Amino acid sequence: MKQKSLNRWNATAAYAMLQIGCWGMYAIVLTFASNVLYAYGFSDSRISLLLGICAAISLVLQLALAELTSRCPRIKVWGLLVLLGAVMVFSNMVVRLTNVPDWLAIGCFGIACMLIQTLPSWTNAIGMDSIKRGSPANYSIARGMGSLGYSILAYITGMLVRGYGFRMVPTVAMMCASGLAIAAIWYHFAGERNLTDVEPVQRNGEKNTNFLTRYPKFTLFLLCSVALQYSHNLIGNFMYQIMLTKNGGPAEQGIASSICALVELPVMFFFPLLMRRMRCDKWVRLASICVGVKTVGILLSSTPYGVYIAQASQMVGYGLYTISSVNYAEMVVGRGESIRAQTYLGATCTVGNLLALSTGGVICQYLGAQAMVLAALVLAIAGGATILLTAEKTKDF
Numbered sequence: 001m002k003q004k005s006l007n008r009w010n011a012t013a014a015y016a017m018l019q020i021g022c023w024g025m026y027a028i029v030l031t032f033a034s035n036v037l038y039a040y041g042f043s044d045s046r047i048s049l050l051l052g053i054c055a056a057i058s059l060v061l062q063l064a065l066a067e068l069t070s071r072c073p074r075i076k077v078w079g080l081l082v083l084l085g086a087v088m089v090f091s092n093m094v095v096r097l098t099n100v101p102d103w104l105a106i107g108c109f110g111i112a113c114m115l116i117q118t119l120p121s122w123t124n125a126i127g128m129d130s131i132k133r134g135s136p137a138n139y140s141i142a143r144g145m146g147s148l149g150y151s152i153l154a155y156i157t158g159m160l161v162r163g164y165g166f167r168m169v170p171t172v173a174m175m176c177a178s179g180l181a182i183a184a185i186w187y188h189f190a191g192e193r194n195l196t197d198v199e200p201v202q203r204n205g206e207k208n209t210n211f212l213t214r215y216p217k218f219t220l221f222l223l224c225s226v227a228l229q230y231s232h233n234l235i236g237n238f239m240y241q242i243m244l245t246k247n248g249g250p251a252e253q254g255i256a257s258s259i260c261a262l263v264e265l266p267v268m269f270f271f272p273l274l275m276r277r278m279r280c281d282k283w284v285r286l287a288s289i290c291v292g293v294k295t296v297g298i299l300l301s302s303t304p305y306g307v308y309i310a311q312a313s314q315m316v317g318y319g320l321y322t323i324s325s326v327n328y329a330e331m332v333v334g335r336g337e338s339i340r341a342q343t344y345l346g347a348t349c350t351v352g353n354l355l356a357l358s359t360g361g362v363i364c365q366y367l368g369a370q371a372m373v374l375a376a377l378v379l380a381i382a383g384g385a386t387i388l389l390t391a392e393k394t395k396d397f
Contacts, residue, residue: 008136011191015127015137018081018187019146021180022123023261025088025116027154028173029109030353031257032161034240034361035250036095036109039166040102044241044361050106051237052358054114059350062118066343077126077339078188084119085181088112092170092177112173117353119180121346125339126184128330130192137191143323144268151261158254212344217392218332222348224390225325227383228291229352231376232318235295236260237353238360238372245369248304256304260294260311264319271323281394284328287321288387292380294318298373331394 030051037047068075094100094108123146127139153176160168212219235242236257243253267274274283294317297310325345333341363372 007190008138011135011137011187012141014183014187014190015139015142016145017179017183018123018126019142020149021085021176021183022119023146023150024153024176025119025173025180027150027257027261028157028169028176029092029112029116030237031154031239031253032157032166032169032250033109033113034238035161036166036169037106040106044365046361048358048361050110051113051361052354054110055117055350055354055357058114058117059347059354061114062121062343062347062350065118066121066340066347076188077122077129078184078192081119081122081126081184082181084115084122085177085184088115088177089174089181091115092173095170096167096174098167109170112170117350118346120349121343124326124346125342126187126192128326128342129339132330133192135191137187139326140271140323141269143326144265147261147264147268147319151258154257154261155254158251158257161254162249162251215333217390218329218341220390221328221332221387221392222344224288224383224386225345225348226351226355227379227386228288228318228321229349230355231291231295231352231379231383233349233353233356234360234372234376234379235298237356238364238369241361241364241369242298242307242373243304246301246304246307248307252304252307256307256311259308260314260318263312263315264322267315267320268323271327275327279394280324280327280331281391283320283324285388285391287317287319287324288384288391290317291321291384292317292377295373295377295380299370299377328391328394332392 033051034044034047037050042050065080088111091108091112095105095112097105127135127137127142131137131139153172157169157172160172212222239256240250240253243249243256246252248256271283290313293313294310297313298307301307301310326342329341329345359375360372363375
């Protein structure tokens with residue numbers, strides 16, 4: 001019994017470090033992408049163009065790798081995560097150097113931004129797939145630690161950028177990417193090695209059908225998730241522009257980003273208990289319709305403090321949606337489909353990022369940050385209302 005407990009905590013600690021590495025990279029690089037690109041003379045619309053291209057390439061890479069890993073079992077997710085971490089260390093190291101040409105630094109920063117957007121899919125996929133095959137890791141605790149890591153790193157990065165300039169972004173990112181690669185190796189040995197592989201179970205007549213065709217209701221859920229991710233990423237990726245209109249700066253930007261991740265912790269840690277009270281699909285419905293609450297608060301606020309209060313509503317909105325949707329995806333697909341389900345769900349984040357990064361800067365430059373927040377509200381209402389009406393009923397916990 002004692003050995004079993006040690007194995008459980010070892011696997012959970014490894015997976016928690018992997019989640020911290022994943023969401024920490026988001027907090028450091030994508031949240032502060034505008035700060036870095038402003039330093040290279042980019043306008044808001046050019047920032048949108050560059051980051052939109054990165055997101056588009058990331059989406060194609062993500063889906064291609066998902067199919068490759070499904071067809072070639074010898075390619076392991078943990079190995080891909082180690083490779084991604086190593087490339088991001090190198091890319092951020094180039095951005096950190098002061099004597100490299102601007103085009104090279106910008107290109108390497110773009111590579112980092114592109115690869116970061118593949119991380120949630122693979123991080124969730126390796127965890128949920130291994131847990132379904134018998135891994136002792138606790139997803140809820142690990143994902144909560146990921147939000148805590150996001151919160152701490154967003155706050156620290158904001159303070160460092162204010163005090164020492166934009167090159168603090170790649171500096172902190174290098175350390176985080178190194179931790180990600182180490183965590184992937186650790187989790188492989190602590191949480192998934194020697195587990196029995198599960199073959200996908202296909203029903204009669206479905207052998208050659210596409211994954212999305214087999215699960216039409218889940219496909220509709222994914223489309224709605226794109227709208228919610230679009231809304232969320234408009235706010236998260238352009239928080240600097242929002243803060244400038246509220247008389248704030250990089251430090252306030254970091255605090256606001258930190259708050260939204262910090263308030264997610266209760267629902268992340270206690271989601272298994274929440275599912276004992278109510279089915280997963282009901283939590284997904286509730287979370288989806290509450291995603292827009294934050295945008296209303298930001299629209300009405302006139303100071304950074306008002307934005308802070310609005311960010312706190314993420315507990316019952318995007319934070320709850322994040323963990324409930326991962327569990328929901330696991331419940332509505334068949335055995336052996338975990339990696340594909342989590343990859344497609346993660347791809348909605350990438351698509352949302354692609355749309356947000358491609359349009360957010362343009363809206364800010366020509367219509368203003370308030371107009372961008374209003375657009376985020378409309379998207380949140382559309383996506384949330386559709387999920388509220390169409391989510392599949394899941395089994396009790």
